[in-house]
Amino acid sequence: xxxxxxxxxxxxxxxxxxxxxxxxxxxxxxxxxxxxxxxxxxxxxxxxxxxxxxxxxxxxxxxxxxxxxxxxxxxxxxxxxxxxxxxxxxxxxxxxxxxxxxxxxxxxxxxxxxxxxxxxxxxxxxxxxxxxxxxxxxxxxxxxxxxxxxxxxxxxxxxxxxxxxxxxxxxxxxxxxxxxxxxxxxxxxxxxxxxxxxxxxxxxxxxxxxxxxxx
Numbered sequence: 001x002x003x004x005x006x007x008x009x010x011x012x013x014x015x016x017x018x019x020x021x022x023x024x025x026x027x028x029x030x031x032x033x034x035x036x037x038x039x040x041x042x043x044x045x046x047x048x049x050x051x052x053x054x055x056x057x058x059x060x061x062x063x064x065x066x067x068x069x070x071x072x073x074x075x076x077x078x079x080x081x082x083x084x085x086x087x088x089x090x091x092x093x094x095x096x097x098x099x100x101x102x103x104x105x106x107x108x109x110x111x112x113x114x115x116x117x118x119x120x121x122x123x124x125x126x127x128x129x130x131x132x133x134x135x136x137x138x139x140x141x142x143x144x145x146x147x148x149x150x151x152x153x154x155x156x157x158x159x160x161x162x163x164x165x166x167x168x169x170x171x172x173x174x175x176x177x178x179x180x181x182x183x184x185x186x187x188x189x190x191x192x193x194x195x196x197x198x199x200x201x202x203x204x205x206x207x208x209x210x211x212x213x214x215x
Contacts, residue, residue, distance in 0.1 A: 017167035025049050025175075028068050030147060033171040035064070035164035052168070054153070054161055060131070062153035064165050068175060070145040075107055075114040083116055083139065091122065099123045103134075111172040115140040121155065134158035136165060142174030 018036035025031070025042075027049075034040060034052030044051045047067060054062035073079055084105050091100040100122040107114055116139040124131050132155040140147045149172060151165035 017164050019164070019167055019171060022171070023050055023052075025066075029175040030066065030068065030142075031171075031173045032066065032149075032168060034168050035161060038064070055157070057154045057157045058131070060133075060154050062151075062157065062161055064149065064151045064168055066172075067148045067150075068142075068145065069148065072144070073116070073139055073141055073146045075116055075139075075141055077107070080105060080107055080116050084118060087118065087120075091120075096124055097122050098125070110138050110140055110169050111174065113141060113174070132156075136162065138169050140172060140174060145175075147172065147174065 019033040020036045020038060020040075022031050022033045023040055023042075030049070032050075035054060038052040038054045041051045041053060043049060044065075049066045049068055051063050051065040054064070056062075073083070084102055088100065088102055091097055094100075100120060102118055102120050104117075104119040106117060108117055109115070110117070118137045118139075119135070120137075121132070121134050124133070133152060134155045136151045138149045140149065149169050151162065151169075153161060
């Protein structure tokens with residue numbers, strides 16, 4: 001697997017990033033600081049704990065969201081391989097998403113623990129216009145499960161906030177207790193993608209597709 005060109009922790013030198021206030025989830029017990037100036041929206045959709053909303057570009061709002069899953073993951077090379085293969089296969093079959101590509105993936109320290117990261121790119125056609133997106137996800141193990149933090153932006157401006165998004169991920173503290181029974185892990189990944197829809201890929205569309213997939 002290729003390593004991320006800039007490992008997350010190396011971005012935390014003075015002046016490199018700007019973070020806002022720390023958000024604490026009263027129910028699940030995790031905390032995280034979002035990029036400075038980004039709006040905080042707790043529980044914007046089912047199973048999505050919080051989303052941080054950034055700048056809007058061509059109708060899409062860059063965002064960073066957190067989903068906590070009651071499923072143990074292995075932050076090993078083998079575990080990374082399984083996550084990457086499954087995600088790639090499922091995203092290729094997802095209606096409305098095309099040309100999904102994992103650009104980089106690996107294992108790196110995030111918030112003081114070993115975590116899986118996946119950087120990807122994909123397209124979606126809306127009213128005849130092809131929209132291009134990039135996404136960075138980290139899967140962070142915790143008590144009795146794991147957390148998925150997802151940064152999504154239009155490809156043209158992804159790099160402008162990726163350092164702040166990575167620093168926000170590094171500020172994450174895992175839930176204090178197990179989240180207990182929750183949705184399967186990969187439903188959590190797709191919920192994270194659905195939360196990214198707040199800027200353009202609508203949550204209503206995502207929720208409808210998720211319900212159809214359960215029937």
